[in-house]
Amino acid sequence: MPSKKSxxxxxxxxxxxxxxxxxxxxxFICLLFTVPLELLQxxxxxxxIYEDYKNYMMINxxxxxxxxxxxxxxxxxxLFRYLQNEAAVxxxxxxxxxxxxxxxxHIISGLLLLIxxxxxxxxxxxFVTNSxxxxxxxxxxxxxxxxxxxxxxxxxxxxxxxxxxxxxTGMSSAQGILTYIFLFLPIAMxxxxxxxxxxxxFGYSTFFLDEKIEYLSPxxxxxxxxxxxxxxSILEITIYTILTICCFFIGLGLYKVRQxxxxxxxxxxxxxRPVFKxxxxxxxxxxxxxxxxxxxxxxxxxxxxxxxxxxVIGYAVAEMILQKTWRIFQFRVFTGLIVYSAIFIIILFSIxxxxxxxxxxxxxxxxxxxVYFGNKYSMQELSRNDADVYSHSKLYIQDVRNLHEYITQxxxxxxxxxxxxxxxxxxxxxxxxxxxxxxxxEYSLPxxxxxxxxxxxxxxxPYKRNLPEFFQLHDKALSINIVANGPxxxxxxxxxxxxxxxxxxxxxKELLSQSLEDLITPTSSWGYFEFARKQPDQQHQYESYxxxxxxxxxxxxxxxxEHGYLEDARITMKDIVKAxxxxxxxxxxxxxxxxxxxxxxxxxxxxxxxxxVLEEALQNFTDYPDGHTYHIKFIxxxxxxxxxxxxxxxxxxxxxxxFR
Numbered sequence: 001m002p003s004k005k006s007x008x009x010x011x012x013x014x015x016x017x018x019x020x021x022x023x024x025x026x027x028f029i030c031l032l033f034t035v036p037l038e039l040l041q042x043x044x045x046x047x048x049i050y051e052d053y054k055n056y057m058m059i060n061x062x063x064x065x066x067x068x069x070x071x072x073x074x075x076x077x078x079l080f081r082y083l084q085n086e087a088a089v090x091x092x093x094x095x096x097x098x099x100x101x102x103x104x105x106h107i108i109s110g111l112l113l114l115i116x117x118x119x120x121x122x123x124x125x126x127f128v129t130n131s132x133x134x135x136x137x138x139x140x141x142x143x144x145x146x147x148x149x150x151x152x153x154x155x156x157x158x159x160x161x162x163x164x165x166x167x168x169t170g171m172s173s174a175q176g177i178l179t180y181i182f183l184f185l186p187i188a189m190x191x192x193x194x195x196x197x198x199x200x201x202f203g204y205s206t207f208f209l210d211e212k213i214e215y216l217s218p219x220x221x222x223x224x225x226x227x228x229x230x231x232x233s234i235l236e237i238t239i240y241t242i243l244t245i246c247c248f249f250i251g252l253g254l255y256k257v258r259q260x261x262x263x264x265x266x267x268x269x270x271x272x273r274p275v276f277k278x279x280x281x282x283x284x285x286x287x288x289x290x291x292x293x294x295x296x297x298x299x300x301x302x303x304x305x306x307x308x309x310x311x312v313i314g315y316a317v318a319e320m321i322l323q324k325t326w327r328i329f330q331f332r333v334f335t336g337l338i339v340y341s342a343i344f345i346i347i348l349f350s351i352x353x354x355x356x357x358x359x360x361x362x363x364x365x366x367x368x369x370x371v372y373f374g375n376k377y378s379m380q381e382l383s384r385n386d387a388d389v390y391s392h393s394k395l396y397i398q399d400v401r402n403l404h405e406y407i408t409q410x411x412x413x414x415x416x417x418x419x420x421x422x423x424x425x426x427x428x429x430x431x432x433x434x435x436x437x438x439x440x441x442e443y444s445l446p447x448x449x450x451x452x453x454x455x456x457x458x459x460x461x462p463y464k465r466n467l468p469e470f471f472q473l474h475d476k477a478l479s480i481n482i483v484a485n486g487p488x489x490x491x492x493x494x495x496x497x498x499x500x501x502x503x504x505x506x507x508x509k510e511l512l513s514q515s516l517e518d519l520i521t522p523t524s525s526w527g528y529f530e531f532a533r534k535q536p537d538q539q540h541q542y543e544s545y546x547x548x549x550x551x552x553x554x555x556x557x558x559x560x561x562e563h564g565y566l567e568d569a570r571i572t573m574k575d576i577v578k579a580x581x582x583x584x585x586x587x588x589x590x591x592x593x594x595x596x597x598x599x600x601x602x603x604x605x606x607x608x609x610x611x612x613v614l615e616e617a618l619q620n621f622t623d624y625p626d627g628h629t630y631h632i633k634f635i636x637x638x639x640x641x642x643x644x645x646x647x648x649x650x651x652x653x654x655x656x657x658x659f660r
Contacts, residue, residue, distance in 0.1 A: 023071065030071065032124065034059070039125070039135065043135070073176065077166070115155070150232060150237070164254065196286055200351050201358050203358070203407075205428065278340060285311040289306040359411065400457055406453050407443055414444075429441045451520075470508070476533060480532075484526070549570070578614075580606070581606050614634075628648060630646040
């Protein structure tokens with residue numbers, strides 16, 4: 001009969017509501033405790049920063065995501081559970097009801113069970129929000145509509161997704177497990193494949209992938225709201241809506257062609273069995289390779305061992321699951337693994353030998369519009385703040401390209417520098433080409449061994465202007481607190497706007513005049529500058545950031561001295577009585593470092609009181625002892641001790657002569 005009722009049966013819907021109505025009650029109670037009751041709790045606290053809660057997704061986001069990704073999935077499991085039971089599926093399908101009608105009826109039941117609690121919670125939340133004066137201007141009605149619509153969309157997506165997965169399997173347990181696997185599979189697969197490519201291809205970059213990885217999973221995307229990442233965009237909502245509609249029709253299509261006797265089978269469709277089997281094999285293989293690459297410090301013998309073990313274990317487990325027995329150890333069963341292995345060996349050989357010329361590819365100068373060179377993690381932070389990090393200076397572009405060419409030529413040398421004592425830095429090179437595309441490479445470079453090649457690039461102004469501290473220096477500060485390095489409590493607070501402006505300008509000049517040694521050599525500083533400022537978009541919340549006061553910043557030291565702040569800003573010669581110097585091994589345990597241990601071991605030591613020698617030693621003193629043989633302990637006037645080491649190349653002649 002051509003009517004609306006031909007697409008669903010009200011009797012089935014009523015039966016579902018009677019049998020599974022508790023799902024709706026549980027969902028409503030959970031949402032009630034998560035949002036409106038949490039708002040009331042916040043309002044009852046003595047001290048609350050209401051501006052922190054910019055939208056309803058930031059109200060108990062961890063609990064919201066827990067219920068959002070569990071209860072809709074449970075509804076999808078329970079409403080179609082009859083498909084996983086041989087007796088139930090035969091009984092239901094013996095009724096004179098079309099499969100489309102059964103499917104749509106259960107879908108409508110699920111939507112009623114899940115959407116009504118959300119709407120009721122939204123109504124309660126509206127009245128609760130309006131009863132709290134502080135939230136009225138922050139959590140507006142439009143924010144409530146946005147939250148309600150988003151929760152409804154994600155709930156429907158999770159429900160339809162679970163139903164679609166349920167049509168592929170004949171076991172409820174497998175349906176639940178596969179649902180969560182498919183939710184996390186895209187992000188896990190991309191991460192693992194990307195990690196493996198990072199040690200298979202020299203220079204492979206994961207930078208832009210790291211920035212967008214959470215978008216591959218609605219679960220991690222929602223979790224990202226807790227970290228105050230960008231809210232859901234119109235594009236994301238559109239994609240989620242399309243996925244929800246697709247899942248509905250995929251589930252319907254699979255239900256119409258599903259064989260009833262496939263109940264209790266792990267995979268209900270024969271054409272999906274190879275997908276499942278080789279998918280599990282591939283996942284286990286890359287996990288095995290990743291594990292042994294980390295455990296074996298990128299030793300290729302261990303990496304291949306990990307690939308082989310992972311593939312064999314994954315293939316065997318998949319066969320056991322499909323055949324529902326552990327007795328699979330026959331040659332014919334593993335013929336598929338042999339074919340898979342042959343294909344993978346060809347692919348691995350092609351990647352390792354770089355048949356696509358990825359490692360040596362360099363854009364021509366005339367193709368490059370702009371370039372970025374710098375620390376990978378610094379660029380991530382700057383990109384989040386929408387900073388323009390690319391330079392269009394032709395000279396700088398040429399220097400970066402020359403350095404990049406040198407890196408590609410020295411691949412074997414750079415990869416061989418894996419010692420723990422080797423200071424390496426993760427460097428990102430990104431070209432913006434004239435056609436708008438980006439070409440990005442990442443390298444872990446032994447900085448000390450490449451000084452000659454790094455010098456033109458890292459001493460250039462475009463590089464220094466991309467240092468995070470340079471951007472931070474231009475934020476409006478409320479105060480500058482100068483804190484001394486060492487065992488004494490010394491600090492100077494500057495609040496005068498003119499002095500803060502002058503000091504910031506001097507620091508900026510020092511930042512731009514740093515040498516390569518200043519940038520890459522780990523040394524102790526005189527102290528640090530603590531800049532206090534208001535948080536963006538926050539009225540009553542403050543934050544601070546620190547800038548290192550390097551010993552090479554002579555103009556900063558002079559400025560502080562001129563304004564009478566130097567004595568209180570750092571340890572000076574007036575604080576030091578004497579120093580004791582000894583010699584020790586170059587290889588020491590940095591985690592257990594204590595210069596007193598060297599003195600107790602019976603090594604010869606000398607006491608220094610000469611002011612000139614003490615001042616030179618203080619200037620070159622460092623807290624980084626590894627690779628140094630001269631160890632020093634300053635004794636201050638208040639009785640405290642400050643110990644560290646002196647780099648061999650900066651030891652005063654008066655001290656080195658004592659040990660001859």
